[in-house]
Amino acid sequence: MCDACGCDLKPEHSHDSKVIEVHQSLLAANTAMAEKNRAHIEKMGAVAINMISSPGSGKTTLLEKTIEAIGNSIRIGVIEGDIETDRDAQRIRAKGVPVIQLTTGGACHLDAAQIHKGLHLLEKEPGGAKLDLLFIENVGNLVCPATFDLGEHHRIVLVSVPEGPDKPAKYPKAFHSSQVFIISKTDLLPYFDFPVEEAKAEALQLNPNLLVMDLSATSGEGFDQWLDYLKELCENDD
Amino acid sequence: MHEMSLVQGLLGQLHKLAREHNKEKVISVCMEIGPLSGVVIDSFQFGFDILAKDEALTRDAKLIIDSPPATYRCFGCGMEIKAEQRPESCLHCSETLFSPEGSDDLVLLRVEME
Numbered sequence: 001m002c003d004a005c006g007c008d009l010k011p012e013h014s015h016d017s018k019v020i021e022v023h024q025s026l027l028a029a030n031t032a033m034a035e036k037n038r039a040h041i042e043k044m045g046a047v048a049i050n051m052i053s054s055p056g057s058g059k060t061t062l063l064e065k066t067i068e069a070i071g072n073s074i075r076i077g078v079i080e081g082d083i084e085t086d087r088d089a090q091r092i093r094a095k096g097v098p099v100i101q102l103t104t105g106g107a108c109h110l111d112a113a114q115i116h117k118g119l120h121l122l123e124k125e126p127g128g129a130k131l132d133l134l135f136i137e138n139v140g141n142l143v144c145p146a147t148f149d150l151g152e153h154h155r156i157v158l159v160s161v162p163e164g165p166d167k168p169a170k171y172p173k174a175f176h177s178s179q180v181f182i183i184s185k186t187d188l189l190p191y192f193d194f195p196v197e198e199a200k201a202e203a204l205q206l207n208p209n210l211l212v213m214d215l216s217a218t219s220g221e222g223f224d225q226w227l228d229y230l231k232e233l234c235e236n237d238d
Numbered sequence: 239m240h241e242m243s244l245v246q247g248l249l250g251q252l253h254k255l256a257r258e259h260n261k262e263k264v265i266s267v268c269m270e271i272g273p274l275s276g277v278v279i280d281s282f283q284f285g286f287d288i289l290a291k292d293e294a295l296t297r298d299a300k301l302i303i304d305s306p307p308a309t310y311r312c313f314g315c316g317m318e319i320k321a322e323q324r325p326e327s328c329l330h331c332s333e334t335l336f337s338p339e340g341s342d343d344l345v346l347l348r349v350e351m352e
Contacts, residue, residue, distance in 0.1 A: 017265055017352035020255055026247050026269075026344040108240055144240035147276045147342075173276035176338050206324075208313045208335040 033112035037151025046131040047237045050152035055140030057160040058184040060088045065217040067095040077131040079118040081110040081139045098128035109144040132234045146173040160185040161192050165199035175206045183214040245285035261351035264299040268348045272341040273308045310336035
């Protein structure tokens with residue numbers, strides 16, 4: 001072991017060298033920006049939710065139905081994250097709420113710097129400066145987004161029935177770091193082998209603090225619990 | 239997938255440190271990667287090997303990664319358990335639920351430069 005730095009290298013390197021103790025997180029810059037975003041979002045009056053799931057789990061459909069159900073009682077804004085296209089933003093815009101689309105151009109996750117930019121753009125949209133609830137729909141990916149704090153207050157992980165019940169065990173980080181776990185597309189339960197209670201138990205095994213809900217945005221089943229959760233989140237924020 | 243962008247962040251930090259300390263070459267980089275960080279250590283090492291070669295500063299740098307065991311807190315009695323794998327049950331109260339505590343960071347510990 002090298003005497004100078006305690007590393008495992010043989011002591012072959014020159015000891016004109018200098019060991020610099022850093023002890024700083026590689027995520028420090030992102031985390032610092034996320035803290036600024038959180039303060040910014042709170043100044044806008046909003047609570048922010050970061051939605052994480054695989055592509056096609058129904059994040060955008062859940063948002064569409066949520067906006068329809070909530071109407072004007074809660075001011076909603078949305079930041080959409082995708083690798084390419086503004087299709088999701090178009091779908092949300094059609095529901096009449098302020099939305100901006102961030103395209104990452106290949107990157108597999110949103111980071112705090114992108115959200116910082118997104119917040120400034122959202123504020124310029126009609127109705128975008130004062131919000132109660134800000135949804136950030138992350139890039140469809142159950143792995144990478146879990147590492148990056150965006151400045152959200154709550155993180156939600158979604159798994160849809162066709163994906164199968166083994167996602168918590170396979171992608172633990174997303175479940176460790178979330179507050180809510182949603183099993184979506186429950187209207188498809190008759191056609192897929194998805195033991196709901198087992199999936200819930202497995203997720204709670206990973207993170208006993210998770211709030212677990214199952215719902216279908218298409219049939220409306222389980223939607224009341226979801227809307228109550230959102231209302232409570234906004235009320236606690238007042 | 240995101241390991242590459244994290245390696246880019248690390249290289250940026252190494253350049254900054256080299257400027258601050260007036261050094262031209264990185265000899266070794268010691269990192270601690272938490273087992274719950276969601277980062278694949280082999281992919282991180284692979285990304286470093288590829289990207290570090292592109293720059294004179296880091297061309298010969300060795301990356302040393304330490305991954306300490308994760309910390310879990312028992313949901314029943316609150317005891318802290320350090321383990322490589324999620325424990326089956328608590329040795330104190332036989333509770334089977336545990337909350338992971340931290341163990342999810344990537345820390346640049348120290349850099350040797352000349």
